Amino acid sequence: MSLAPMEGLTGHLFRQVHATCFGALDRYYTPFLAPPRQGSSFGKKAWREIDPENNRGFDVVPQLLTKNADEFVWAACLLADLGYREVNLNLGCPSGTVVAKGKGSGFLRSLDELDVFLGKACDKSPLPVSVKTRIGIQDDAEYEAILAVYRKHSLAELIVHPRVQKDRYQGVPRQEAYGETLTTAPFPVAYNGDIFCVDDYKALVETYPATRHVMLGRGMLANPALGRMLRGGASATRAELEDFHNRLFEAYVAEIGGNAVFRMKEWWFYAQHAFANPRTVHRAVRKARKIDEYRAAVTRIFHTEALARTACFSA
């Protein structure tokens, strides 16, 4: 079980606080990083993400977003020197600006180029290369050709988020595409998409009993105890949630000052679903501007709002 890379949400502070409060998941992925130019080092923001000091006590896989194989290999060399054991390529990002540059899921439009890229990356990277992919741009029929490209390369793992770029995060993931990959791919396969509660997980594993790795994103933001629950453990108590929140907020304050409030609001977009009245909770948080207002709003929430019976993200 792993935590999905989520830009602005699952950075190093989130990973540290999560592992401390709820026990480390098997793996955490960094949100996507742009590789530095060949010969250069990672910039300050990216460095904070990959600095081994910030990732102690749990297994982290850095994710890169690029279509330049030389830069990918250069970044993989830097990451290998830091002690990382795998590097992940982002072939799923649906954002318009990323796709327009032919990166993320935009790379799935140029399969010949992607084939050459993966040949070079897998051959020259000192670290095993895993890929996180969508199954197409417009239509899931594109996936057959995409998978045929992946099959030619010795990927460490293929993480399938079975939506197409056009779906963004809407609609139902096409789990059959994952199932087909799981049974036929020559490399390990992982599943990602809409596993928000224990029942979602059980249904996936029942349909695809060979499932070995599930990556959790929004579900884990709404319910940081989800990983523990999928292993048969307890849901989060109010005290646990409050402690998790407070540690995360104070860590952000220490790193980015007043902007911590804005950062936390992004988390609350998901975390509101831990409460019985998510809208009331979200409204109260959204109104807070300054750190003190925010602290007061959140204290009120944790001490007066009822928890949801089952914390579960809903779009």
Ligand SMILES: Cc1cc2nc3c(=O)[nH]c(=O)nc-3n(C[C@H](O)[C@H](O)[C@H](O)COP(=O)(O)O)c2cc1C
């Ligand atoms: C705000 C946001 C940021 C994301 N950032 C990344 C990213 O940096 N790299 C990546 O591969 N996927 C990214 N994703 C996609 C997630 O990793 C994941 O594939 C998606 O949320 C579906 O999984 P879920 O249904 O468990 O949330 C992002 C998604 C969201 C909503």
